[in-house]
Amino acid sequence: MLDIKWIRENPAALDEALQKRSAEPQAQAILALDETRRSAIQKLQDMQSRRNAASKEIGAAMAQKNTELAEQLKQEVASLKDTMPLVEQEERAAVAALDDVLSRIPNIPLDDVPVGKDESDNVVTRVVGQKPGWNHPALEHFEIGEALGYMDFDRAAKLSGSRFTVLTSQLARLERALGQFMLDLHTREHGYTEVSSPLMVRDEAMYGTGQLPKFSEDLFRTTDGRWLIPTAEVTLTNLVSGEILDQEKLPLRFTALTPSFRSEAGSAGRDTRGMLRQHQFWKCELVSITDAESSIAEHERMTACAEEVLKRLGLHFRTITLCTGDMGFGARKTYDLEVWLPGQDTYREISSCSVCGDFQARRMNSRYRSKDDKNPKFVHTLNGSGTAVGRCLIAVLENYLNEDGSVSIPDVLLPYMGGLTRIEKGA
Structure with a gap:
């Protein structure tokens, strides 16, 4: 606000x-x-x-x-x-x-954010790695997963309808491995504190991070009036709602691996094949709570933490600065990480890292006080995906596809795969 x-x-x-x-x-x-x-x-x-x-x-x-x-x-x-x-x-x-x-008024963009109407006006900030050079045809993730026998959309539809996926056996383990790897990286090397937080929240929490009142149609609500979180940003950021923090204890950095739930009300007809746009998906979230002077530098740091996930997985990606017309409601500046998907022959968003200034803090009444200032100030908040697990799984399948239809496991994930080095078709 x-x-x-x-x-x-x-x-x-x-x-x-x-x-x-x-x-x-x-x-x-x-x-x-x-x-x-x-x-x-x-x-x-x-x-x-x-x-x-x-x-x-x-x-x-x-x-x-x-x-x-x-x-x-x-x-x-x-x-x-x-x-x-x-x-x-x-x-x-x-x-x-x-x-x-x-x-309902969106946040004010920072001065260095490119002005534009939509994603066509976004600016490429940097490109990391190279597209895989193959002699065999690229396939989309759902073609790979179904051929392996470990990705089932028909059974998911029988259980829950469209935009759900059932993963089994080696793909289920790969999904789990990706989430574990991300958590370990962010907690052991990047200084984030792991949090296990609720998946259902009250109105106040959704209001605090800006999902309510404007975006209620994008959310799922329970019969007792709670909301299923669309991202762990909601719970991690609201951990400090209503509090006055000591400046000396900032920044606070939180991470959580949780399911996320989105109705995808505004995306009818988009990405209906496969698991790119799901009602339920796993995501490793990053949240930082800083003072006013540190938030811009923290934004660069957070983005680098998310980029490191993709670097260690050996995935080709680019980092985009979103233009004013493509930014989220609460953001002052946003970097999107777009991973290369050979099967689609295009880049797709896999992480979004935003600095929000004091926009969310005013809604949450979250402040900090320095030793030299009697009057508390509003904290600054940041959030980012570190990264979306399902989309990361898609990227691994499409980029590590072998000519025989098997999928090699990236080296960094081998410790989580129980001795498995590649995913092969089930018997």
């Missing part, structure tokens, strides 16, 4: 930022709501002050035995008491209206 004080002082800057995001201007509408809210608050405060003053005047009038004045003042106080609940209701409605609009 943006700072209303900043919007008051910089209405043109807000509209300029929204224009960069291909969004409609909002400053004047927000300022009008803010003025209504401030007027309602002032009206209520004036009535409270007058009620308190009149109550004191009653005592003075009684002391002077001026019963007529005392009676007039009592009637005034009674009238104020009758009217104030209506004014309080007006104030609550004005506050709620402003908060609702502010909760």
Whole structure:
């Protein structure tokens, strides 16, 4: 959520930022709501002050035995008491209206973010590795997995419908190995603390990281009103909601390997074959909580941590700086890691690392205090995939495919595969 004080002082800057995001201007509408809210608050405060003053005047009038004045003042106080609940209701409605609009305004892009409308305007920042040079034809992951006999979409559909996958035997183990490898790398070498957190959360948690209220259609909800997490970003970031942290303890770095649940409401007809876009998938999430001065450097660090996963797996990828029109709602700047998929003959996103500034912290009321500053400041939050396990599995299958249809295991995963060096067709 943006700072209303900043919007008051910089209405043109807000509209300029929204224009960069291909969004409609909002400053004047927000300022009008803010003025209504401030007027309602002032009206209520004036009535409270007058009620308190009149109550004191009653005592003075009684002391002077001026019963007529005392009676007039009592009637005034009674009238104020009758009217104030209506004014309080007006104030609550004005506050709620402003908060609702502010909760739907996206974050302000950093100055160095390229301006553009969609993914065609994203900028390649760096390219790592090379495309595999083969003499045999490339295949898509679902062709490889089904031929091996360990990837079953029909049985998944029988159980749950479309956009689900059943993995068995060696592919199930490979999926597990990828997740274990990512966790070990980030905790042992990158300094992240492993967290096992809930998969269901309350409204407040989803609001804190920006999924609610704007993106409810992309989420799954339980019968008791909780939400299935679309990413562990929700739980890891909200670990510090409502807290005031010591600056000396920052940054905090968390990682978790969890299932993620997404309704994919806005992607009808996209990636319906295979397991690229699923309702349920595993992801290794990275979250950092920093002070205001460190967040930009932490963004570069987090992205490097995610890149290291792909480097050690020997996968060719490129890192993209997203343009203003393609960034997520809460991001100020985002790097996407796009891995090369030979079967599709294209790059596909496998990780997205974003710096959010204090946007989420304001929603969560998460702050920090330094030794020299009595007033706490809002923390800065960052999140990234380190990486999406299912898409990483796809990349390994397509990039390590052998001519005979088997799939070699990347060296870094061998310790997790129980002596298996390649995945071969089941008997």
